[in-house]
Each structure stands twice: as C-alpha cells, then as structure tokens.
Amino acid sequence: MKRLLFRILRRPAKVASFPRWAVVLVAGSLAGTAVLSAAQSPAPPAVAETAATAVGRAPRIEFATPNYDFGRVGAGQVVKHDFVFTNTGNATLVLTEVRPGCGCTTSGTWDSEVEPGRTGRIPIQFNSGGFSGRTSKSISVRCNDPQRPSLFLQISADVWTPVTLQPASVYFNLTGESPTNQVRTVRLVSNLDGPLTLEEPETESAAFRTHLKTVQPGREYELEVTTVLPLPTSYVHAPITIKTSSPEVPVLTVPATAMVQPVVTVMPATLTLPANWVPGGVAPAVTLRNTGSQPLVLTDPTLNVEGATVQVNELQPGRLFRLMLQIPAGAALRPGERWEVKVKTSHPSYPEITVPVVQAPRPATTTTLRPPLRPVTPPPPPPGAPLGPTYR
Template sequence: MIYRFLLVLLVLLLPAIAFGEGSPRLAVENADYSFGKIYAGMKVEHTFRFKNSGDAPLMIDRVRSSCGCTAALLSSTIIGAGEIGEVKTTFDSARFKGAVVKTIYLYSNDPTQSVTQLYIRGTVQEEIEQEPAKVDMRALVPGATKEARVTLTNQGDKELLLSNLQVTASELKAEVTADRLAVGESAEVIIRATPKEGQAHLSGYVIISTSSANMPELRIPVYGAVAVAKPGT
C-alpha cells in the first residue's frame, strides 16, 4: 500500500520537478551594431543572431522597435534548446541627421531577462547640406520685396546636378546660382518674397530636384509674418 502511494506521488511530482529544472536562456552574439556613417535617405539592414542556451523552449512573445523608422522581422517565435534565432532589422535614415541610436526590444520567457535590448547606432550625414534649413522672413511689408539666401553644400563623394526649381506660393520667387555642385562645392538659393495687401502670413516651399539617389528633392520651407497697416496710415 505504501509502495503504491509513493509511486503515485512520484508520478505527480515528476512534471513539477522537470519544469523547475528546465528553463530557457536568450544569449545574443552581439547586441550592439554600429553602421558607421551613412547619408540621409539610405537604409541599413542588419541581422542579429541569438541562441537559446537554456534547456527548455525559448518563447518570443513579441518584438518592438523604438520608432517606426526601424522594422524588425523575427525568424521564429519558438527557439528550441541549443537552437539559433534571428532578428532581421531595417533602419530608414530619411529625416535623420547626426548621431542616432535605435533600440529593438525582444520579449521572451527567459526567467533572467524578460526583455532583451538590441541596438543599432551610427551617424547620419546629409549629402546636400542646407544652411539654414528653413527661412523665416520675419517682418514682411505688403508690396515690398524681401530677400533671403540659403547655401547648398555637396558633402557627398560625387558631383551632383540641380534642376527643376519650383515655388509653391505666388508670393515667392527663387533662383539658384549653379546647376551642378562638385564635391565640397556650394551654391546659393536666392529667395525673394513679396506679400500681397491684406495678407497676414506668408508660407510656402522652394523645391529643387537633384541627381542624388539619397536626396532626390530639396524642400526649403519659407514663412513669415506680414505687417498689418494701421487704419489712417
């Protein structure tokens, strides 16, 4: 009788013992990837590899990135003991400038770290620098023309062509002093604004097409407040 009781007890306890001993362990080969220096508009692809160094299945609940500019694709949500998993990432550098760090979060059943962080970092440089990046005409006077200048500098490694200059507001006129930029050279965009009577604000863009695959279009915002004439003046 006692023998049968001990046998039943052992059968009941075995799953609990096995569960307590086995656990997954997420180990990343290199959690920090540096892409160095790239031009704005380029995309960076990198695959992070990790291993389940534990003795129970590793379950990846979800993958999340710190911003929509970075996509992450998981090879599998279940990684067996001793098996390798991958996270394929793509970082879109459009609209970024300077040093950047993006984080990918892996949520798993690893009892020692439920959230594992992966990093993509580097420096994003504009192939064509705009200085200033936007133009504030400030105190404009109806019927009077005000001028501003924006310098374009080729920071890339090949000659670039400028073409198809346009403005999006009838109060704006613009011209560029060169139609091609050698490496390291600059050109100026001369912008003239002439607000109309009764106009309170001026807003528009100067748009220039380029031969750059990374920056095919330059958009220079132009805005300003228009002085309102006082009654009797």
C-alpha cells in the same frame, strides 16, 4: 456473533499464521463494527513530477551581437539586418514582443518560440530617408528569460547625403505687424568628391524672394529666403528648387511656408446658439485675443437685441478679452435671422469687430398618421339563441 468471536479467540495458532494482519470483531449489544488494520502501511502512490524536479529549468537568450552598424548608408536607402539569438537554457524560449524605437525601424516576422540549443532571428529594416549624419535606433525585446525579461538591440548608420541642407525647410509665422525684411537662411554643403556648382534658385510663388550666396566655391553655399508682403493668402506653401551640376542630385528642393496670423483673433468667428437654447439661460460668450505689439482697448460693446447687454471681461490686460452676452427672456431669433455683436477697438486695422450670432436649426418634428378608429360590430348570435338578456 458472540460464539464466532469466542471460537476465533480460542485458536491462537491459526491467528499466528495470518500474514501480518489481524481481524478484530467487536460485538456490542446494539451494533457491531469491523475494522481492517495493517501491520505495515502500503507505499504512497507515485507523483508524476514534483516541484523539486522543475528547479533549474529556464530559457536563456543570448545574442551573437546586440549592436549592429550599417556603416555608410545613402540617404533614402533601405537596409536590413537579422539579429541572431540562441536559447542556451533548458526550457522553451518565448519572445512576446519586439518593438522598434520609432517608425523608422520596422521589424519583420521574428522567431517567437525557440527550443533549447536552437537559434532564432529578429529581422530589422531601417529606412534612412529623412536622416543625415550619425544615426542610432533601438529595438526593445521582451521574452520569458527570468534573468533578462527585457533587453534592447541597437542599430546605427552614417547616413550620407550628397548635399546637406541645414535646415531642410523654411517657415515664416507672420502677423500684420511683422516686418517685411524677415530672412531665413539655408546652409548647403556638398559632400561629393568633386566640386559642385549651383544655378539660381527658382520658385513659382511671388510670396518668396531668394538669393544664393557662395561661401566656399564648389563646396558650400547659403540660400536666403525673404517674404514679400502682402501675401496673396493667409497661408502660402511653395517649393524652392536649385539645379546642380551633379548627376547624383540634379535638383535640390527646399520647401518654404508662410502663414499670416491676424493681430486680433475672434473665437468663434460666428457665434452659433444651440437649437434648444432659451433666452435668459446660460450666457454665450465671445473671446478676443491680441497678439500685436501694443495693448488693445475695447469700447462700446453692443448687441442689436432690445434689452440685451454685453459685458467685457479683461482676462489679460490688453491681450485677452471675453464678451459675455446677456439676452433677456422673450427674445426670439427667427429662422434665417441673425444678431450681431459689435465692439470698437483701439487698433487702427480693426476699428470695429462684428461677430454674427445665429441659432442652429431645430430638428424637424415628424407626425405619425394613424387610421381612424372604426366601431366594432359584434357578430350575430347563433341560431336559437335569445336576442336579449336572460333572467333566471
């Protein structure tokens, strides 16, 4: 190794002819190391695309018009419109969400990806049923445009009805103390070009009495609705119909509803104890609420169980009460039996309130029958084997 190094160092002319590189061999007593060095480093590998080349590449969304007016639309008519947009950027435009403002405007299948320079559409459908007069609805759009990631479109319409009903229905929320002369009034206004005449209102329910009054002949009327107590049931719903002279709307319908709430309500009406309830544990409770005009007074609360007590807690004076039951340990509510909580009140229509107390049925227990165990007889020994223990 030393001789080879000496020969190379003694030949400088040969070294000068090397093309811009040199080989140096360093020899040591124990080891040698070869190092390759270049007089000029090679060029670094090319990069496909740097971050700088991506600067300025982004989609841009532009709508021909973000607002559209349907103009005059007949009540109940379904109208449609396509919002057209263009991608004016230099990257793919992606629409991630199109959400109508309410269930009245529904969108069809929109163009979710649009290349630069291309156009897309968002179809919108509007159902004018249940609307009257000037109506506007909005649609939210989300996309990957960095400048406008979220935007809103708007549709509007003048919903036209031949006859306007204000309000469109009547509702009575009554109690046992409600006066019988409660009246609900519906205003009927004709939007037709010619005069409109109405016949007398009709209803199949005896719970409502109606009267039609003319405000402006051929143009405006008032429908008065009155409840007739007592109602046949605590809840009554019936349509009131009015025949008209117009072929566009031959019959007008006004829904009428009446509900009677008791002055004193009991919750629950039947107290059901859990199947695993144990007397002496958590005390069950009954709540009483008074919605009458006068404060309520409760007296003499009882429970027909020996040793049981009923405590009256007045949460809101004269209005809200809670009856806490204390049932002693050892009391048993047999299947099919029931206890009764009773309390007297100061209301003449509710002199005494009774709440049944029952217990949920216990789950049936199932018994798994297993076959009896049989003694196991060992197999007989092989021929020639000793019959007893063997000692050695």
